Amino acid sequence: MRRHTGGAADIDGALARAGAASAAHVARFLDHPYFDREPPKSLDRDDFQGAIPDDLALADGAATLTEMTAAAAAAAARHFPAPPREWLVCGGGRHNPALMAALARLLPAPVRSVEAVGWDGDALEAQAFAYLAVRSVLGLPLSLPSTTGAPHAVRGGRVFPTAAA
Numbered sequence: 001m002r003r004h005t006g007g008a009a010d011i012d013g014a015l016a017r018a019g020a021a022s023a024a025h026v027a028r029f030l031d032h033p034y035f036d037r038e039p040p041k042s043l044d045r046d047d048f049q050g051a052i053p054d055d056l057a058l059a060d061g062a063a064t065l066t067e068m069t070a071a072a073a074a075a076a077a078r079h080f081p082a083p084p085r086e087w088l089v090c091g092g093g094r095h096n097p098a099l100m101a102a103l104a105r106l107l108p109a110p111v112r113s114v115e116a117v118g119w120d121g122d123a124l125e126a127q128a129f130a131y132l133a134v135r136s137v138l139g140l141p142l143s144l145p146s147t148t149g150a151p152h153a154v155r156g157g158r159v160f161p162t163a164a165a
Contacts, residue, residue, distance in 0.1 A: 001062075010062050013098025019059030021067035025051065029068045035075040040149040062098075069093070070102035083108065090114045090121040132156070 001007045001015075010016055029051040034043060053064040077084065086109050093099045094113040104111045114121045132142055141153035 004058050004061075009092060010066075010096065010098070013062075013066065013096040013101075015059045015062035016066040016096075016098035017063075019057065019061070019063035021063040022053060022056055022060060025053045025056070025064045026067050026071055030071055030075060035072070035078075039079050066096070066098050066102050069099060070106045073103060074106040077107070086110045086112060088112055088114045088117060088119075090119070090124045094121050 001009055005015075029048065032048065032051070034041065034047065051068070053061045056064060073087070084107075087103065087107050089100065089103065089111060090113075094115075100111060100113075114124060120127075135142055136155065136157040137159055139155060142156035143150040143154040145152065
């Protein structure tokens with residue numbers, strides 16, 4: 001969005017709702033081996049550079065990226081130990097009606113904003129990172145075999161105090 005419009009995001013999904021998703025682009029995106037690998041797994045920011053729909057009109061590109069995002073969530077569910085009873089969405093995407101509609105269409109359980117259960121969707125990620133930072137400062141593990149599949153409990157990060165001003 002920044003490159004094409006100067007804006008930070010597709011506010012309210014207006015562009016995505018005006019366009020049509022490219023099924024071919026979404027299929028090519030989902031063919032990436034990442035979606036078939038068992039967790040735990042991770043990505044680099046450049047892993048999907050080839051899937052960016054640069055050859056589409058702006059609104060169709062926005063619709064396609066929205067569909068890819070929802071399709072990625074649906075693909076992730078294949079690796080869950082049990083089907084989710086509901087999906088709770090946080091972050092800026094929960095304000096995007098096009099994304100929320102795509103998630104609701106592709107996911108086999110209700111999709112709601114985290115505010116529906118009393119959480120602050122704008123603060124949740126910051127709160128999670130603050131929790132991890134405190135654990136790191138205290139020398140406690142951040143990854144556990146029971147939560148991430150790591151072979152053993154793993155501490156994360158190092159604290160580098162800044163020089164006094």
